[in-house]
Amino acid sequence: MNSISLYVERNSFVHDIDPITKLIYIVFAILIPIILPSFTISFICVGISLVLLAFAKVLRKTVPVFSFVFLILITVIIIQGLFKPENETILFQIGPITMYQEGLLFALTITLRVINIVSAFMILVLTTKPSELVESLVRKGLSPRIGYMIVSVFQIIPEMMAAVSTITDAQRARGMETEGNFFVRVKAFLPLIGPVVLGSLINTKERAMALEVRGFNSRVPKTYLYEEKTYAHSKLIQSLLLLGIAGAIVWRIVS
């Protein structure tokens, strides 16, 4: 089954670390460059994330995500470089186009921040099963209903997409035009989306009943099939990260 989750199955210590520690790392990676706004710190943060991704053997999987992000960042660089109001120092000129230093530096800050956030999130997304992440949050007190909602999306959406293609085939078998110019496609859309929506509503009702009889709303304390995933040095890493954040705040206030 095709999944919409980006999780990559690999054997690495990054995969072994529990999801909560990874969440704290994301907070750390976002907060540190904001508390200490210097290029060096930002570069170090990005560097740590990339090294972790490399250790997790998922660096190649980040390429499509990064290329998409770069596409957006390039527009930021061009617009800031050309039109930022504080632009004074001319860096270079190509014909009528003038690049300014202030704008470019500002764009660089934004770029670093974005890459930093994206790579920190990527560590979580690429090395953690969605179900594992949600389960550890449920253990920490997240409502199981919300947890179910998040996890089921990853399976129900591909199932709905499969339903769409089945219905498309069925409608085609009855002679409906589904390919051609824009008008034909719009006309084909309604008889397609009707059954999909109604079908999902009926399925949802039946699934809700099936969940009920399997004790989903039971008030008994829940148990878990798997033991909580713990990494030997979780507590140490978590406290180091939190200490890092606290340290950065103190450093900022003092200096």
Place this chain on the structure above:
Amino acid sequence: MKKLAVEGLKYKYPQSESLALDNISFTVNEGEFIGIIGRNSAGKSTLCQALVGLVPHFYKGAYGGKVLVDGLEVKTHSIADIALKVGMVFQNPFTQVTGSKMSVYEEIAFGLENIGVPRSEMVQRIDEVLKMFKIEHVKDHNPFDLSGGQMQRMAIASIIAMRPEIIVLDEPTSQLDPGGSEEVFQAVQSLKKQGITIIMAEHKMEKLAQYCDRILLLDNGKAVDYDTPEKIFSRDDLESYGVAAPVYTKVCKALGAKKQGTNTYPVTLEEAEAVLKEIRR
């Protein structure tokens, strides 16, 4: 001992004009296997859902009478409480997949996690039902990747793993081939031997005749008859309720071959064979 008692049960779906269940009363003893038959929309599914509390708790609507499950009144208890006593398997195996679990093994664990079964027991129960329904070889597959028959067996396994005292099955073999259906009936039969009470709505009359202790015939929301398979399938007016007797009974009816010393026709292959051999002599 009365495990299940339905007294004058009446029910009307919201926004519906007519009664879906009209004054139904019957009792089931512990360890009995009861079949529910009747044409489509006779009220079989509604009655099944009334036994686990989905009617009225899930649908609301107008409700009268009483359903007592092991002494628990369904109307005054939540579905989660009743689910500990009664398990239900639905018609469509596809919508019974929770969608939150990545493997068949975890899928079966879902109900057990909810009702707070300790881990070691969970593992033992799951292995047991996987073996019982012969789905061990797919235990690591994604539930949505199973075939219809495997999915249906998984759905039944997930309920049975919760070890209810009563199991309600609503057309559990609709997606199965003859071999698969037989396996389900065999598994259900072995549950019956463990003293579990079974209620099953089905269209496969030959199978019901072979395995059921008693059969409840429904028509238009009313209970027409509640008796042994022999008596039910020997009725002359079966066709008018949209039910066809097992093929063995039909043959014997056509030949006028009643069981010796009774006023009923044979309902299983073995019985028919015995009666017809007797005639030939």
